[in-house]
């Protein structure tokens with residue numbers, strides 16, 4: 435039986451963020467891609483930008499081929515302790531409140547601009563027909 439893979443802490447993996455020392459976290463696994471930096475068809479800068487975080491989405495977004503996935507095995511150095519990985523960045527600032535505040539009065543004013551002249555016109559007609567009858 436193969437020996438258990440080494441489990442790395444996120445903090446430790448994140449330190450390897452240089453061209454000459456580059457580790458990646460992809461799908462719960464840790465890869466030391468230092469020897470691959472010059473040969474990566476996507477360039478070394480994208481690999482560097484994928485350090486210090488869970489790079490699974492970055493890796494999958496590119497749509498890597500099966501041969502790329504086979505290649506990864508060469509650089510596998512262990513698993514990541516997932517409890518040490520910071521939560522994914524999902525910053526969606528709730529901007530709806532100021533939006534509605536701005537739009538509601540505008541909407542009411544537009545309706546009033548339409549209704550007030552109609553009301554005045556109706557009033558004029560009512561007064562006119564009332565005075566005519568007399």
Ligand code: HEM
Pocket residue numbers: 458465467474475476477480481483484489492493496497498499500501502503505506509
């Ligand atoms: C161990 C990790 C990785 C391996 C072995 C690897 C391997 C490869 C290979 C073989 C290709 C050529 C196209 C293909 O066969 O799919 C490629 C392209 C590419 N990779 Fe990676 N890659 C890795 C990680 C990453 C990561 C983390 C990113 C993004 C941050 C990335 C971004 C790209 C880009 C942008 C291309 C170029 C796509 C194109 O222009 O056609 N790669 N990679």
